[in-house]
Amino acid sequence: MPTDLPSLLVDIKPGIIDLGWGHPSPRLHPFEHVKEASSTMFSKGDNSPLQYGATRGYGPFLESLAVFLSGQPAYLPSVDPYNLFLTAGASQGLDLAATMYADSGDTVVVEEPTYFVIEKIFREHSLNVIGIPTDEEGLDTDALEGYLQNGLRPKFLYTIPTFQNPTGFSLTEERRLHLVELANKYDFQIFADEVYQLIYFDQKPPRPMMDYDRGNKVISFGSFSKILAPGLRTGWIHSSREVVEKLSDAALTFSGGGFNHYTSALIREVIDLGFLKSNVRTLREEYFSRAIEMDKSLKKHLGGLVSYSFPKGGYYFWLKFPKGFDSDIFLELAESCGVSYRPGNAFSESGKFSRYLRLTYTLFESDEIFEGVRRLGEAYEKS
Numbered sequence: 001m002p003t004d005l006p007s008l009l010v011d012i013k014p015g016i017i018d019l020g021w022g023h024p025s026p027r028l029h030p031f032e033h034v035k036e037a038s039s040t041m042f043s044k045g046d047n048s049p050l051q052y053g054a055t056r057g058y059g060p061f062l063e064s065l066a067v068f069l070s071g072q073p074a075y076l077p078s079v080d081p082y083n084l085f086l087t088a089g090a091s092q093g094l095d096l097a098a099t100m101y102a103d104s105g106d107t108v109v110v111e112e113p114t115y116f117v118i119e120k121i122f123r124e125h126s127l128n129v130i131g132i133p134t135d136e137e138g139l140d141t142d143a144l145e146g147y148l149q150n151g152l153r154p155k156f157l158y159t160i161p162t163f164q165n166p167t168g169f170s171l172t173e174e175r176r177l178h179l180v181e182l183a184n185k186y187d188f189q190i191f192a193d194e195v196y197q198l199i200y201f202d203q204k205p206p207r208p209m210m211d212y213d214r215g216n217k218v219i220s221f222g223s224f225s226k227i228l229a230p231g232l233r234t235g236w237i238h239s240s241r242e243v244v245e246k247l248s249d250a251a252l253t254f255s256g257g258g259f260n261h262y263t264s265a266l267i268r269e270v271i272d273l274g275f276l277k278s279n280v281r282t283l284r285e286e287y288f289s290r291a292i293e294m295d296k297s298l299k300k301h302l303g304g305l306v307s308y309s310f311p312k313g314g315y316y317f318w319l320k321f322p323k324g325f326d327s328d329i330f331l332e333l334a335e336s337c338g339v340s341y342r343p344g345n346a347f348s349e350s351g352k353f354s355r356y357l358r359l360t361y362t363l364f365e366s367d368e369i370f371e372g373v374r375r376l377g378e379a380y381e382k383s
Contacts, residue, residue: 010363016335017372019359020342022165022315027365028286029229030270030279037269053261055248057086057236061264064271065236071277074197074204076211083210085237085244088259090195090223091121093237094158097219098125100250101189102155109147109157111139113347113356115165115193118158130154131350136309138164138171141178148186156189162205163196163314166347166358170205170312176212183217195223195235198280200313201288208238216240224267227280234260234267287315290361290369297370301377317359321380327357333383339375 012018041049049058056062059081066081087093102108104126110118112131119129130152133140139159159179161171171179183190192209209218216239223235237247247253258264270276294317295310306319321327327343334340344356359376361369 013335013340015338016340017338017364017368017375018340019361019364019369019372019376020340021363022360023230023363024283025363025365028283029231030275033270033273033275033279034229034266037266037273037275040273041266041269049262049265051261052256053086053258053264055253055258056244057084057258058261058264058268061086061268062236064268068271068276069238072198072280074200075208079238082241083238083244085239085247086258086260086264087221087235087237089225089233089235090193090221091117092233092259093221093235094118094191094193095121095125096247096250096252097189097191097221097237098122098127098156099252100246102127106155107153109144109152109154109188111159111164112350113166113344113353114158115160116342116346118193119349122158127155129349131348132157134164134167134169136169138169138175139179141175141182144179145182148182153186154188156191157183158191158193160193160196161209162194163199163311163316165196165314166316166342166344166356167318168309168311168314168316173206173212176206176209180209180212180214180217184215188217190218192218192220194220195226196314197222198227199284199287199315201284201291201311203312205313210238213240216242219243227283228267228270228276232260232263232267234263284313287313287362290364290366291317293366294359294361294369294373297373301374302380305380315360315362317361319357319359321355321357323355325383326354328354330357330379330383334376334379337375337379337382339372339379341376 010021010023062081062084066079069075069079107128108122109130109132111134122129132144194208197208210220220238224232291311306321308317308319342358344353345351
């Protein structure tokens, strides 16, 4: 019997170009590559992907992932598979790490603004969430140090160090070093959400946080949602052997075996066939082209009215409007003109970001992006 149950997470009102969704275009799903990888996997006659997997993850997958990451210009040249752990996506990995490294009532630190779901994830663990300011150089580690000197004792700090969501900024090398220094001095873990690390444009970003790790403080989260297909619900953690062992010994991990074992076996074939490498290159080129198109439309339809920095990678434009602008109130007018976005205060509980909104260039094609920004400019003229 047919129902009205939804099929996808994305939910866009008819007639709206919703530039708020950070999802890839359906055209960019590598359907044929995944199909060929599936055929290759089944042709081997190995049914082990249908069994419970090893707690840290399917060994051949971790080996292939290590080779892939080691070959990426924006990653590290020699990744050890023993430092990798299979997850069912970055969000699941973060949820597991929060369970293992903090207890109900503990304090944790996030950037302000930050990914709009993460505070909810941590509060569902009954954690006390404290926001630390950011600027164009990423998390303000001097401000963090001030909090720590005044008695703040977090169990962990959550950061998106590269092409941050929503601002698009990256943590500088100097601040990465300072952050690790503070983590060791004040004894907290660094949860580095690095899902955008490989999606850079014409200039490589700073090296991933594991390159700066001292004292086994960094836990880095990666995801195939951003570089292959989100429906695969697969990701990885890159950390010290000590951390990987701790996660592998978790009761949840042991009870069900490695997360998403079957899909990791499939992704291993995608990697070994060379499809993941080519897909990352395609996404970088496509998103760069779309970012350029969004920039052109912003200059044409909102030029001189908003300020922003052109992204060096990732998914986002972070727009700042004149004083008195309220992106929550403006949303209704924008949607009446056929465009939507994410209001600035969606990314912080502080209420300090009314003048800001986030636009994404990954879901829609270039012509739709240009038109969506035109509609945004039309709505602003009416406000």
